[in-house]
Amino acid sequence: MALMITPNISVGTAIAAILLTLSLTRLFPFLIRLKSKQGKEKQLLPLPPGPHGLPILGSLPFLKPNLHQYFSGLARTYGPVFSIRLGYKLFVVISSPSAAREILKDQDAAFANHVIPAAILFNYKGSRPDLLWASYDTHWRIMRKIVAREMLSPASLEAMVPIRRGEMRRTVENVWAKAKMGVTVHVRDTAFLTMLNMATSMLWGERAAYDCNEKELQRAIKELIGLFMAPNVADFFPVLAPLDPQGFGRRVNKVTEWIIKYLEKIVEKKKQKMAVGERRRDVLEVLLDLVEIGNPQEPFTMDDLFKLIMNLMEASTNTISTVVEWSMAELLSDPTKMRIAQQELDDVIGKHRVVEESDIPQLHYLCAIVKEALRLHPPSPLLIPHSPSSQCVVGGFSVPAGTTVLVNIWKIQRDPHLWGEDAEEFKPERFLATGKEMNDFYLRGNDQFCYFPFGAGRRMCVGFALGEKMVIYMLVSLLHSFDWRLPENVTLELREKFGTVLVMAEELVVAPAARLDKPELYFFYMPFEAGRRACAGIALGETMVIYMLASLLHSFEWRLPENVPLELREKFGTVLRKEKELVAVPTVRLDKLEL
Numbered sequence: 001m002a003l004m005i006t007p008n009i010s011v012g013t014a015i016a017a018i019l020l021t022l023s024l025t026r027l028f029p030f031l032i033r034l035k036s037k038q039g040k041e042k043q044l045l046p047l048p049p050g051p052h053g054l055p056i057l058g059s060l061p062f063l064k065p066n067l068h069q070y071f072s073g074l075a076r077t078y079g080p081v082f083s084i085r086l087g088y089k090l091f092v093v094i095s096s097p098s099a100a101r102e103i104l105k106d107q108d109a110a111f112a113n114h115v116i117p118a119a120i121l122f123n124y125k126g127s128r129p130d131l132l133w134a135s136y137d138t139h140w141r142i143m144r145k146i147v148a149r150e151m152l153s154p155a156s157l158e159a160m161v162p163i164r165r166g167e168m169r170r171t172v173e174n175v176w177a178k179a180k181m182g183v184t185v186h187v188r189d190t191a192f193l194t195m196l197n198m199a200t201s202m203l204w205g206e207r208a209a210y211d212c213n214e215k216e217l218q219r220a221i222k223e224l225i226g227l228f229m230a231p232n233v234a235d236f237f238p239v240l241a242p243l244d245p246q247g248f249g250r251r252v253n254k255v256t257e258w259i260i261k262y263l264e265k266i267v268e269k270k271k272q273k274m275a276v277g278e279r280r281r282d283v284l285e286v287l288l289d290l291v292e293i294g295n296p297q298e299p300f301t302m303d304d305l306f307k308l309i310m311n312l313m314e315a316s317t318n319t320i321s322t323v324v325e326w327s328m329a330e331l332l333s334d335p336t337k338m339r340i341a342q343q344e345l346d347d348v349i350g351k352h353r354v355v356e357e358s359d360i361p362q363l364h365y366l367c368a369i370v371k372e373a374l375r376l377h378p379p380s381p382l383l384i385p386h387s388p389s390s391q392c393v394v395g396g397f398s399v400p401a402g403t404t405v406l407v408n409i410w411k412i413q414r415d416p417h418l419w420g421e422d423a424e425e426f427k428p429e430r431f432l433a434t435g436k437e438m439n440d441f442y443l444r445g446n447d448q449f450c451y452f453p454f455g456a457g458r459r460m461c462v463g464f465a466l467g468e469k470m471v472i473y474m475l476v477s478l479l480h481s482f483d484w485r486l487p488e489n490v491t492l493e494l495r496e497k498f499g500t501v502l503v504m505a506e507e508l509v510v511a512p513a514a515r516l517d518k519p520e521l522y523f524f525y526m527p528f529e530a531g532r533r534a535c536a537g538i539a540l541g542e543t544m545v546i547y548m549l550a551s552l553l554h555s556f557e558w559r560l561p562e563n564v565p566l567e568l569r570e571k572f573g574t575v576l577r578k579e580k581e582l583v584a585v586p587t588v589r590l591d592k593l594e595l
């Protein structure tokens with residue numbers, strides 16, 4: 001998740017839109033009134049230092065595309081708490097652990113509001129914001145509690161292991177098919193679709209692919225998230241927001257409508273099943289029950305339900321896929337680290353079985369790789385923008401109510417004073433150095449505010465346990481099952497591109513080669529397949545197998561012929577058979593001959 005300022009803003013477009021709209025509005029008197037109000041607040045304590053910028057536009061024309069790096073440069077000039085005016089909005093950027101602690105721990109409640117992008121705000125029109133953008137209030141608490149309890153509690157996550165396993169095995173199988181055909185794999189996209197299908201399966205028990213073209217849903221989610229970040233003049237001149245001068249609000253509306261239509265079909269199907277008593281206690285059922293109950297203390301409507309589901313799909317897919325991609329890219333750039341990682345997999349798991357989530361605690365080096373990727377390439381380098389609900393003091397400076405506060409974790413997590421001279425290097429070993437349980441370092445780092453890729457405090461990522469686990473699970477599954485190399489004549493570039501999440505500027509495309517001994521390790525347990533293309537004869541097939549087996553076991557005792565050892569070896573083919581046909585000797589076991 002990230003910020004909705006405009007890194008790629010075209011200055012010409014911005015200025016043209018601003019001037020055009022300025023002439024249409026009564027902006028100037030408003031600016032003057034606001035300025036004198038903020039002037040009074042400033043008298044108490046100085047604002048943090050920062051660049052002066054131009055009248056009206058502030059520093060907007062000077063922004064650089066990689067905003068996190070640009071702000072890191074400004075922090076070197078103006079210090080770890082600096083202010084910058086972008087259009088008519090005041091931003092304060094935090095770049096030190098002590099200032100981050102003031103915001104996310106000491107004054108956590110005051111800073112617990114997120115700033116809603118204008119394109120999202122445009123669509124609320126009286127409805128309540130979703131979990132991601134809600135102010136720190138009762139509604140936010142209710143939504144967060146529902147998610148934490150129904151989907152992300154340790155018990156729920158444990159119960160959904162088979163769902164995630166099935167999805168991961170399906171991805172491995174798809175990659176295997178590509179390996180056999182010599183086709184390359186887009187790592188970010190592959191991880192995105194895996195997570196999307198995991199999310200929908202956890203939410204309502206079905207893969208996204210069964211109810212629509214999963215790629216269409218992926219496109220819609222990506223577009224929606226991209227619009228949070230689009231260079232929207234209305235974010236810097238809030239007075240323009242109701243006009244939606246660049247149409248971003250209307251585009252958000254269109255994509256949201258498309259996703260809600262898709263979700264409505266899912267809900268309809270689910271309601272029909274629930275009506276005939278077919279229940280599986282998945283998240284959607286629980287949410288529908290909450291809507292039905294209509295608890296006045298904890299109101300939860302269909303609108304809240306759709307927004308919550310969208311939040312969870314948006315928040316999980318983009319972040320996780322990005323970290324999987326960065327981790328893989330860092331390993332490809334250093335063959336020694338790749339060898340150590342795969343050796344750990346062979347030592348802990350071997351090549352005779354597949355990786356399970358339960359193996360993760362034994363995979364110390366691989367966990368360290370993911371933690372290091374999250375340190376160097378946090379998906380939300382500036383967190384989601386926070387905003388104080390009242391005038392606050394940070395680092396001895398005044399931060400007026402309503403200021404947009406960005407915490408530059410990208411800079412903090414690369415600070416040589418905290419991480420040593422090699423802070424810019426990808427060195428997973430630093431997360432093993434403590435010699436304690438691997439999670440200790442994370443917790444310590446979080447407490448000292450030198451490492452917090454999931455944020456901290458009340459608005460800390462609600463899905464961090466699932467997020468971290470899924471990145472590791474996807475990475476280890478891909479590294480255990482395949483060797484990876486770059487396609488011929490492709491050089492690896494580790495350049496970053498700031499956006500809704502911090503992605504690789506060049507998408508990572510790699511060629512896989514199977515590395516496990518047995519082909520059957522590339523299939524997953526779903527003997528009849530699921531969804532629309534499921535075997536049409538599931539019921540008959542299963543019943544006949546049971547009927548035949550039961551009849552044979554009921555009527556006869558069975559033994560192997562003399563001197564014939566039993567061998568359970570498999571033979572791969574159109575059907576996975578026993579390599580040697582089973583030949584057994586029956587003995588009658590029923591009393592009456594006529595039976």
Ligand code: HEM
Nearest residue numbers: 132315316319320380383384453454455459461462463467
């Ligand atoms: C590697 C994976 C992930 C990373 C790095 C990550 C990071 C973050 C960050 C930095 C924030 C904002 C914190 C702040 O405002 O200070 C956040 C918020 C959030 N994340 Fe995650 N996230 C990840 C995965 C997930 C997953 C898997 C889910 C859900 C299934 C999720 C759901 C959310 C939600 C709902 C919020 C908003 C919480 C609120 O405002 O109260 N995230 N995440």
